[in-house]
Amino acid sequence: MIGIYYNSIGRKKTSVAKVLIKEGKRKIRINNKNIYLYFKKKRPIETINEILKIVDYKSLEINVIVKGGGYMSQAQAVKMAISKCIYLYDKRRSKIIKELELSKFDNRLVERKKPGLIKSRKRKQFSKR
Structure with missing residues (x-):
């Protein structure tokens, strides 16, 4: 018997994540690795656990x-x-997801470097003499 799948895409800066959710055993696999093996640091795991x-x-x-x-x-x-x-999987949780703004897209990107400058806005120190 084939179960019901839910999939979606999330973006942040240049990162793109494709997620597939189905009912089954309690598992999170990122790029075919356990979440704790993929993210070696604690902070990204805590970020993902907020939604879970x-x-x-x-x-x-x-x-x-x-x-x-x-x-x-x-x-x-x-x-x-x-x-x-999760919004597709369980419509009852949609109000909570909207209130916490978990599915809101953040469109900030890195500003490009301009010619004649060191970085995007950083300049060389001005010298009068």
Whole structure:
């Protein structure tokens, strides 16, 4: 018997996360690795666990494919994608997800470097003489 799948995409800066949720054993796999093996630091794992505290996670199997960016932006992209999937999976939790703004897209990007400057806005020190 084939179960029901829910999938969605989350983005943060240059990171893109594709999430597939189905009912099954309690598992989170990111790029076919355990979450604790993929994210070696504590902070990104806590970021992802914020959304999982809202939902009855005991009966969900979560598979994630994430590419690009750093480990923190990847964690935030995964969090966004999971919240979108949970919105599809359980409509009763939609009000909580909207109140906490978990599925809201953050469109800030790194500003490009301009010619003649050191960074995007940093200049060389001005000398009068």
